[in-house]
Amino acid sequence: MTYNKMTVEDIDVKGKKVLVRCDFNVPLDAEGNITDENRIVGALPTINYLIENGARVILCSHMGKPKGEPKPELSLAPVAKRLSEKLGKEVVFAADDNVVGENAKAAVAAMKDGDVVLLENTRYRKEETKNVDEFSKELASLADVFVNDAFGTAHRAHCSNVGVSALLKPAVAGYLIEKEIKFLGSAVNDPVRPLVAVLGGSKVSSKISVIENLLDKVDKLIIGGGMAYTFFAAQGKTTGTSLLEADFVDYAKKMIEKAGDKLVLPVDTVIAKEFANDAESQVVEGNIPDGWMGLDIGPKSIELFSDVLKSAKTVVWNGPMGVFEMPNFAKGTNKIAQVLADLDATTIIGGGDSVAAVNQAGLGEKMSHVSTGGGASMEFLEGKELPGIAALTDK
Numbered sequence: 001m002t003y004n005k006m007t008v009e010d011i012d013v014k015g016k017k018v019l020v021r022c023d024f025n026v027p028l029d030a031e032g033n034i035t036d037e038n039r040i041v042g043a044l045p046t047i048n049y050l051i052e053n054g055a056r057v058i059l060c061s062h063m064g065k066p067k068g069e070p071k072p073e074l075s076l077a078p079v080a081k082r083l084s085e086k087l088g089k090e091v092v093f094a095a096d097d098n099v100v101g102e103n104a105k106a107a108v109a110a111m112k113d114g115d116v117v118l119l120e121n122t123r124y125r126k127e128e129t130k131n132v133d134e135f136s137k138e139l140a141s142l143a144d145v146f147v148n149d150a151f152g153t154a155h156r157a158h159c160s161n162v163g164v165s166a167l168l169k170p171a172v173a174g175y176l177i178e179k180e181i182k183f184l185g186s187a188v189n190d191p192v193r194p195l196v197a198v199l200g201g202s203k204v205s206s207k208i209s210v211i212e213n214l215l216d217k218v219d220k221l222i223i224g225g226g227m228a229y230t231f232f233a234a235q236g237k238t239t240g241t242s243l244l245e246a247d248f249v250d251y252a253k254k255m256i257e258k259a260g261d262k263l264v265l266p267v268d269t270v271i272a273k274e275f276a277n278d279a280e281s282q283v284v285e286g287n288i289p290d291g292w293m294g295l296d297i298g299p300k301s302i303e304l305f306s307d308v309l310k311s312a313k314t315v316v317w318n319g320p321m322g323v324f325e326m327p328n329f330a331k332g333t334n335k336i337a338q339v340l341a342d343l344d345a346t347t348i349i350g351g352g353d354s355v356a357a358v359n360q361a362g363l364g365e366k367m368s369h370v371s372t373g374g375g376a377s378m379e380f381l382e383g384k385e386l387p388g389i390a391a392l393t394d395k
Contacts, residue, residue: 001385003181005392006172013055019143021161023150024061024079032078046149046174054113068126070097080118091116100138108142122160136163149174152373154388165391183348183369184380191314200225201319204248209382222264224297224321240288268298277326296322297332306339318350324357333357341366351377
C-alpha cells in the first residue's frame with residue numbers, strides 16, 4: 001500500500017479544537033506508575049507542534065483492554081500527570097467514565113489557544129472497538145479537526161481513529177504516523193537496493209503473508225528464530241524437540257523452491273537439552289539430534305547473515321533470531337542488531353519483539369526507524385491496507 005496523506009503541517013490549526021488520537025497504551029506497575037514511557041515521548045513532537053501553533057489540543061487514547069467498562073487501574077490519569085511534566089504545562093484530565101461527559105465538555109469549553117485536555121480511556125466505551133457511529137459522533141462533537149498519531153492501532157477500525165475521520169475533516173497524520181508511512185512505505189514500495197528482509201520469531205504461520213509479500217520485493221530474505229526449524233524440516237533435516245509447525249512444512253518447501261537464492265537460512269544452530277538459560281548446550285550443523293532443541297542461530301549463521309547484510313542499503317527486520325530473553329541464547333539476535341547498527345543503510349525495525357531486542361541491546365538510537373506498532377507494522381509489511389491511515393484525507 002502506498003499512502004499520500006495530509007499531515008499536521010498541511011493545515012491551519014490556530015484557535016481550532018484539534019482532536020488527537022495518540023497511543024498512550026503504556027505499561028503500569030501495581031502502584032499505577034508508568035514503567036515505560038516511550039509512547040508518551042513518541043507523541044510529544046505532534047503535541048508540541050500543535051501547542052506552539054495555537055491549537056486547542058484534545059488528546060484521546062486507549063489503554064489495555066477494559067472491555068467496554070470503566071476499570072480504575074486502566075485510567076489515563078497517570079498519563080495526564082506524566083504528560084504535564086513532559087510538556088511543562090498542565091494537561092487537564094477529563095475524568096469521565098463515559099469518556100465524553102460533563103468534565104470533558106466543561107474542560108473543552110474553557111480552553112484557550114495552546115491548552116491541552118486528555119480524555120479518559122476510549123475503551124471504557126464498548127462502542128469504541130466496534131466503531132459505532134454514536135460514540136464517534138460524541139468524540140467528533142468536541143473538535144474541529146482530527147489528527148491521528150497512533151500507529152499502534154492503525155490496523156484496527158475503531159471510533160477514535162476511523163469513525164471520527166469520517167466526521168472531522170480534514171483528518172490528518174501526526175508526525176509519528178507520517179514517519180511510519182515514510183519508512184515502512186518506502187522500504188516496501190520504493191527501496192534503495194539491495195533490500196534485505198530479516199524475519200525471525202517463533203512461527204511461520206504468523207509470518208506467511210509477510211514472507212509472500214516480501215519475497216517478490218526483496219533481494220535477499222534471511223530467516224532465523226523458531227520459524228527456521230519448519231524450513232529445516234522442509235529441507236529434510238531432523239529438528240529434535242525444536243519448535244516445529246508440521247502443518248507448514250509443505251508451505252516452507254514451496255517457498256524454498258520459489259525463492260531460489262533469495263532465501264538465506266541458518267547453516268548451524270545453538271541447541272540445548274531443555275528450554276532454560278543454563279541448559280546444557282552445543283552448536284551443530286545440519287541435523288538437530290533427538291532430545292535437543294534449537295534456541296539460537298550458530299556462529300557460522302551469524303557470519304553468513306552478517307555478510308549478506310553488509311551489502312544492503314535497506315533492511316527491514318521483524319522477529320528475533322533466537323530466545324533473546326535468555327542471555328545465553330541472545331547472541332544471534334544481539335549480533336544481528338549490532339551489524340544493523342553499524343550499517344550505512346536505512347534500517348527499519350518492524351514492531352514487537354525485534355523492538356524489545358534492539359532496545360535491550362541498547363541500539364534503538366542507532367536504527368533509522370524503530371516502529372511503534374507491532375501488529376500494524378506486520379500488516380503494513382504484509383501489504384494490507386491499514387484502516388486508521390486509509391481513513392485520513394489524501395493530499
